[in-house]
Amino acid sequence: QNGAIAGGSLLAAAPAFGALVPTERREKLVDVGTSDFSTSEAINAYEDITTYNNYYEFGTQKDDPYRNAEDFEPHPWTIEVTGHADKTGTFHLEDFVKPYALEERIYRMRCVEAWSMVIPWVGIPLADVIKHFQPTSNAKFVRFETLEDRRRMPGQRSRVLRWPYREGLTIAEATNPLTILAVGLYGEVLPNQNGAPIRLVVPWKYGFKGIKGIVKMSFVEKQPKTSWELAAPREYGFFANVNPEVDHPRWSQARERRIGAGLFTPKQPTLMFNGYGEHVAHLYAGLDLRRNF
Numbered sequence: 490q491n492g493a494i495a496g497g498s499l500l501a502a503a504p505a506f507g508a509l510v511p512t513e514r515r516e517k518l519v520d521v522g523t524s525d526f527s528t529s530e531a532i533n534a535y536e537d538i539t540t541y542n543n544y545y546e547f548g549t550q551k552d553d554p555y556r557n558a559e560d561f562e563p564h565p566w567t568i569e570v571t572g573h574a575d576k577t578g579t580f581h582l583e584d585f586v587k588p589y590a591l592e593e594r595i596y597r598m599r600c601v602e603a604w605s606m607v608i609p610w611v612g613i614p615l616a617d618v619i620k621h622f623q624p625t626s627n628a629k630f631v632r633f634e635t636l637e638d639r640r641r642m643p644g645q646r647s648r649v650l651r652w653p654y655r656e657g658l659t660i661a662e663a664t665n666p667l668t669i670l671a672v673g674l675y676g677e678v679l680p681n682q683n684g685a686p687i688r689l690v691v692p693w694k695y696g697f698k699g700i701k702g703i704v705k706m707s708f709v710e711k712q713p714k715t716s717w718e719l720a721a722p723r724e725y726g727f728f729a730n731v732n733p734e735v736d737h738p739r740w741s742q743a744r745e746r747r748i749g750a751g752l753f754t755p756k757q758p759t760l761m762f763n764g765y766g767e768h769v770a771h772l773y774a775g776l777d778l779r780r781n782f
Contacts, residue, residue, distance in 0.1 A: 515677050518676055521591045527593065529595075533606040541606075544683075545650055547682065573624055574623055574708045586670075596610060599759065601737065603744070603756075603759075609674055616665070624660065630660060654716045665772065666768070667693065694730055695729045695731060735778065
């Protein structure tokens with residue numbers, strides 16, 4: 490069966506889903522549940538989370554996304570689902586998200602650049618989405634792509650990366666209960682600079698795995714090449730698990746700077762799998778994490 494954009498959508502509406510199309514800036518999401526996966530650590534300020542970003546589609550400086558994404562219009566939006574699955578098609582964002590209850594997930598976020606935040610995401614479990622599309626036994630990986638539009642995303646006019654931005658996970662990683670598709674933060678619709686209208690969040694991996702502005706999700710048999718892996722394969726691997734014992738070629742990954750902690754606050758130790766090992770370490774049993782970084 491194949492889905493269609495209009496009335497043929499495979500996904501039925503559910504009342505738990507709040508409107509994703511904001512009528513004004515910082516619109517609240519409704520019917521957001523809580524999660525046992527959330528950390529009790531102090532949350533970063535909204536200003537920290539929304540003005541210090543890596544989103545090269547809008548520029549390479551940390552404040553570029555905040556400044557350059559202001560006029561980006563993320564609606565209407567569609568997501569194409571392709572590959573080894575019984576259900577595929579192109580879906581309006583609202584239809585894609587509506588069947589699933591929104592949850593707040595307060596997660597640590599560790600950037601590969603050795604800084605970190607604690608972010609109160611709002612999203613849906615990716616495992617539930619994948620289950621709906623019924624991937625076949627040939628689907629070993631999930632590949633994601635960001636919108637490619639040089640007019641709306643001026644950073645794509647540069648050659649810093651190959652566009653569109655691409656990311657991927659193993660099926661086991663994608664269906665782990667920690668993995669979500671985020672549509673908001675701080676209980677509000679996701680800001681443009683943070684990946685509106687929908688992005689990936691995988692809290693035990695470095696932040697660049699959290700692809701933003703997703704327009705395509707594909708179930709594939711072979712491990713996909715990802716954007717940073719293509720750009721610098723000796724520096725950025727496919728798995729990109731947070732690992733304090735495997736340094737980046739140009740800096741240590743043993744410690745991290747918590748954004749907002751103060752200029753003279755010492756860096757804190759980085760935790761294996763960003764502290765989520767009890768939930769994900771089994772995914773890598775027998776795998777050499779130095780070679781498969």
